[in-house]
Each structure stands twice: as C-alpha cells, then as structure tokens.
Amino acid sequence: MHKPILIIGACGQIGTELTIELRNKYGADNVIASDIREGNDSLMQSGPFELLDATNYAAIEDVVMHYEIDEIYLMAAMLSATAEKFPMRAWNLNMNSLFNILNLAKDSKINKVFWPSSIAVFGPNTPKEGTPQSTIMEPSTVYGISKQSGERWCEYYFKKYGVDVRSVRYPGLISWKTMPGGGTTDYAVEIYHEALKNGHYESFLSKGTKLPMMYMDDAIRATINLMDSPAEQIKVRSSYNLGSMSFAPEDMAASIQKHIPDFKISYAPDFRQQIADSWPSSIDDSQAREQWGWEPRFNLDQTTEEMLKNLGN
Numbered sequence: 056m057h058k059p060i061l062i063i064g065a066c067g068q069i070g071t072e073l074t075i076e077l078r079n080k081y082g083a084d085n086v087i088a089s090d091i092r093e094g095n096d097s098l099m100q101s102g103p104f105e106l107l108d109a110t111n112y113a114a115i116e117d118v119v120m121h122y123e124i125d126e127i128y129l130m131a132a133m134l135s136a137t138a139e140k141f142p143m144r145a146w147n148l149n150m151n152s153l154f155n156i157l158n159l160a161k162d163s164k165i166n167k168v169f170w171p172s173s174i175a176v177f178g179p180n181t182p183k184e185g186t187p188q189s190t191i192m193e194p195s196t197v198y199g200i201s202k203q204s205g206e207r208w209c210e211y212y213f214k215k216y217g218v219d220v221r222s223v224r225y226p227g228l229i230s231w232k233t234m235p236g237g238g239t240t241d242y243a244v245e246i247y248h249e250a251l252k253n254g255h256y257e258s259f260l261s262k263g264t265k266l267p268m269m270y271m272d273d274a275i276r277a278t279i280n281l282m283d284s285p286a287e288q289i290k291v292r293s294s295y296n297l298g299s300m301s302f303a304p305e306d307m308a309a310s311i312q313k314h315i316p317d318f319k320i321s322y323a324p325d326f327r328q329q330i331a332d333s334w335p336s337s338i339d340d341s342q343a344r345e346q347w348g349w350e351p352r353f354n355l356d357q358t359t360e361e362m363l364k365n366l367g368n
C-alpha cells in the first residue's frame with residue numbers, strides 16, 4: 056500500500072486533477088487534499104480535505120503528523136500574471152511555502168517532495184527555439200524569479216541535505232475541469248469556453264505569440280511518473296524541461312474552426328504580452344525523455360477535441 060500523500064494547493068487548476076488521479080491510483084483515504092479555500096464538488100467529495108495555509112509551517116507539520124504523510128506535492132503559488140500585480144505577496148507565498156516543505160523533508164518528517172517550476176524561469180536572453188535544459192536564465196517577471204530561486208534551493212537541499220525533491224518546468228496547461236489561476240497562458244483555456252459560448256474570442260496575446268503548451272492529462276501523467284521513478288534515475292534536481300506542443304493563438308483558432316467553422320478570433324494584447332514575449336517558443340525535453348521515459352500523448356487537434364467535447368456537455 057502507498058504511504059499517505061498530502062497535496063497543498065489542491066483546489067487549483069492542476070491540484071484538482073492531480074488529487075483525483077492520485078486517489079484513483081492509491082486510494083481516496085491515502086491522498087489528503089488541502090488548500091486555503093474549498094474546491095469544486097468533484098474534488099471535495101472525492102476524499103479527505105484540510106484547510107491549510109502553505110505559509111504556516113506549524114499547521115502543515117500538524118497535518119503531516121496527524122496523517123503520517125510521506126510525500127507532499129506543493130501546488131500552492133501565485134501565478135505569473137497575478138504576481139506582477141502583487142510582487143511581494145507572490146515572493147512571500149512562492150518562497151516561504153517551498154522552504155516549509157523542503158525543511159520538513161530535511162528534518163525527515165516527510166520523504167519525498169514534488170514542487171513545480173515553469174517555463175517562466177527563462178527570460179528574454181534565453182534561446183527561444185528548442186530551449187535547452189541548461190542555458191541562460193534571466194527571468195524578467197516576479198513569478199519567474201521566484202521559480203528560478205526555487206529551483207536553485209531544490210537542488211541545494213538535494214545536494215546538501217539529501218532531500219528527495221523532484222520538479223518539472225510545466226509549460227502552459229490546458230484543461231476543462233478547473234479554470235486557470237492567473238497565468239499568461241490562460242488564453243489557451245478561455246478560448247474554448249468563448250468559442251462554445253459566443254463563437255468569438257478576443258485574445259490578450261497577439262497573433263504569432265508561439266508558446267510551449269500541454270494538455271492536462273499529459274501534465275498529470277508526467278508528474279506521477281516522475282514521482283514514481285527510482286531516485287537514481289532522477290539526475291536533474293533543479294527542474295526538468297518538459298515539452299509537448301507549441302503554438303500561437305491563430306493555430307488554436309484554426310484547430311477550433313475544424314469543429315466550429317464560424318469561430319472568429321481577434322487580438323487585444325495587454326500587459327501579459329510582454330511576459331509571453333520573454334518566454335521560450337519551444338522546449339528541448341530530451342533529459343526527461345531519456346532519464347524517466349517522458350513522452351507526451353496529446354497534440355493540438357487532440358486537445359481541441361477533448362476540450363470541446365467535455366466543455367460542450
């Protein structure tokens with residue numbers, strides 16, 4: 056039987072689906088969901104839930120002791136677009152929550168940690184196409200700075216204290232169960248909702264803004280595969296590049312038009328354009344593929360089919 060798992064930030068876009076998948080795999084009572092707010096019905100009804108603040112070390116420690124938690128997935132964070140509005144709050148949340156979990160592992164109160172990084176760790180001076188695992192990283196957003204610092208601390212805790220911490224740099228994630236939480240790639244979810252509701256979408260990123268993206272099922276599978284892999288296979292202890300597909304808003308529009316021929320897209324770029332312009336267009340994820348067998352399954356048209364089918368119901 057798998058030892059108990061705690062998800063912190065379980066009610067968000069990724070946490071909701073991750074919690075449900077882990078519960079299917081390891082049993083509902085073995086996976087404790089937590090967040091500072093309650094989640095949607097499917098999450099709340101699927102197993103145990105605790106209200107928990109990721110910045111409160113003592114409260115997390117209590118939950119860890121109570122449920123004899125072995126692994127933590129830390130999904131609580133302030134995302135890229137929101138973080139630009141509240142820089143210090145973002146820094147405090149993103150860093151303090153990570154230190155809390157790394158310190159619990161350092162003190163042997165838990166054995167394994169998953170913490171997500173992002174393509175936001177890269178910056179305007181990073182090679183844009185086929186961005187390598189190790190390259191120039193000069194992030195220009197608060198969010199990117201916090202993720203890059205987080206990566207350095209993860210590697211430090213692994214090397215210095217032997218903490219078994221694992222991480223991927225998620226690209227923009229596309230999903231239908233939960234709305235995205237204030238990121239620069241949120242357009243790639245909103246577009247499907249608007250296509251079905253109004254037949255039109257006004258994109259806050261301009262035509263030609265090509266970004267790395269991934270369907271949520273692939274992201275969840277990558278996360279669980281990484282956590283299930285033997286420790287000696289995990290050579291990268293900062294965070295793995297993780298790729299799937301890359302496209303611009305007009306490519307999404309064309310994919311949607313195959314199902315909704317009258318669908319129209321227009322463009323009104325806002326402050327998020329500058330963030331997107333500083334990020335890579337495509338990712339070299341060969342180390343994840345070689346070291347723990349990563350392989351994406353969903354391309355853009357398959358994603359569109361899944362999104363329209365599930366949102367249209």
Ligand SMILES: NC(=O)c1ccc[n+]([C@@H]2O[C@H](COP(=O)([O-])OP(=O)(O)OC[C@H]3O[C@@H](n4cnc5c(N)ncnc54)[C@H](O)[C@@H]3O)[C@@H](O)[C@H]2O)c1
Pocket residue numbers: 063064065066067068069070089090091092107108109110129130131132133134148171172173174224225226227228229234235236237238240
């Ligand atoms: N969604 C993406 O496209 C994407 C891409 C790259 C990286 N990531 C990373 O993945 C992780 C999860 O992202 P997401 O998209 O699910 O985010 P989200 O905003 O949808 O969810 C975050 C959750 O954390 C909770 N939270 C906020 N403050 C908290 C606190 N103090 N204590 C406990 N919970 C708190 C929120 O209530 C929310 O439910 C984040 O680290 C994010 O940076 C996401």
